[in-house]
Amino acid sequence: MELILALAIGVLCGSGVWLILRPRSYQVIVGLCLLAYGVNLFIFAMGRLYIGAAPIMPKGGFVDPTAYADPLPQSLVLTAIVISFATTALFLVVMIAARGVAGTDHVDGRERRP
């Protein structure tokens, strides 16, 4: 499972970085999304990997914390997802406005001269 997760994060981040270095704004936004997915998985993995463990403990009394998944990375990742979703949506709006104003989807607002 570790290997699969590591590969997934690597592939997502790698393709994300490649895409945000591309000149088209659509590629940049897809790259940012992929990068955000990779980072979110990474945050999740930093709470260690568990299979079939609940993050929420029952009320009252002392319980063995080793039987439960770490809830903190899960809440962190939830916050990170919400924030990156919102900011990406904002970026999308600006991107569309830039496309409308410049008439091209190049990130610099003009095509490179041949």
Add this chain to the structure above:
Amino acid sequence: MMNEGIAPNHLMIAPILVPLVAGAIMLFYNDRNRQTKLVMGLVAVGLTFLASVELMAGVKSAGEQAGTVVGLYRLGDWPVPIGIVLVLDRLSAMMVMLTALLAAPSLIYAAAGWHGKGQHYHSMFQFLLAGVNGAFLTGDLFNLFVFFEVMLAASYGLMLHGSGPERIKAGLHYIAVNLAASLFFLIGVALVYGTTGTLNMADIGRALYWLDDAERMLFHAAAAFLGLAFLIKAAAWPLCFWLPPTYGAASPPAAAIMAIMTKVGIYVILRLSLLVLGPDAGPSAGFGAPALMIGGVLTMGFGMIGILGTPELTRKGGYLAIISSGTVLAAVGFAQAGGGPGMLGGALYYMVGSTAAISAFFLIAEPVSRGDAGKDENDDGAPAEDVADPLSERWAPMGLDTVEDMTTPASTRTVSWLTMAMCFALVAAMIAGLPPMPGFIGKFAILQGAVQDNLHTSGALPVILWIYAAMLILSGLGALIALMRFGIRRFWAEEGPTPRILALEVIPVVLLLAMIALQTVRADALLNYTRATALALLEPGIYRNAVLAGAQDVRAAPAQNSAPDPTAADDAGQDQEGGE
């Protein structure tokens, strides 16, 4: 040891809540009621300022009795390393006050017409303030991320305020860069949590002692990722390419308040590098200090070249912000490497003055270069603006029906061109660091601290300090040459009718200049304050003990992924405290 009695309790959250609530209430009003919103915004800023005065008085009065005291506010009253805390010390109190002081002039300037050139200017402005104050006050790394995002989201809106092709283009780059930087921030936060098992800044420093070598390497990677994210926001050299176009394209009041945003990046670097990686951090002590020193000096050099090379005045302001960032960053690096508190105290003093000056510069740059014939040499195709009326100036809606109205300025009084020239000269003198101004006093204090604290150890100053001292003076000279060239051309050499400038556009600059003058007159008091701040920052044990005072009981049952052996950590914390 419990400091609830000393700490200013619920007042601590006021600098976050007041702007947040004010901004939210404004949303219930029609956006055409800009004068109402302006008054509400000014009231909110005033309340924040009063709260910051109170907070600072609390920090100072307690400081006179027992060194330095750190106020703690537990959100939701959760026990300390588990819950999120707000922490107030001398540095945060100072920064919160500075934010409030910069906000009022920017708001007044916006009343001259800029707040009518787009929607919800005042709400976004207040949300920006809430995010900035939150970032200054929080003691939790992930909470810092959240406040950073609040601040950035508001800044995207403010940056794009007024619209127009140039702004949208610069805004696209600005948002993309900051989204990428936020992802770096998240990677760093996740790695910190993975290695130390905590996100409380004070607790991270404590957990750091018990990392083994493999974990320490990962932690250093985390620190590097976080550093990268904050250096992008603080605009250190290779990462500052986004700043001049963004700040140059933003509307002047937005750029003026965004001047504090680079200082948020610097604040976090200052806080984390001295608290977590400071002199007492064992094998991690001084991690990143060389990068800060060299990067800071290179940043100053880059800013100097940039300000000499760019013809456009608003872009020059961006390079000034870069110079100011580099100066403070290098001083932080020196302090982290053991350069002594004198330099850091001077650098903090310099930071307050230069931030105010840069803010004033952004406010004055636009009216002064209005209708400037020499401006058409820039390459981005913007035509020289011969429009005398500030309301129709630089105003190109993007074809979508986003803006329905333009409010008239709150007052139509105008001022003479001579007043502008005087203000410009004073701001330029401040930025260049000419003698009576705080820029000079700050640089002098930095140099004095550098010589005093570092000379006796080896008999000679280290080479990098020489380079830093030279850059400190040269960057001031560069700024002076660049601004003087502009001033001579614009105020003396140019003929023709002078543009019409509203009094509302000059009052904020005069206010900021009054602040700067006060900083000169009361230089002694402020320098004492910043020096005490530097001393406190170089003693991270004070901060750590104050935050973790009540933390013993919750760590009794260690969670699976928490830092190893919390009881030992507590003992060490108490040892340090005994050493005070």
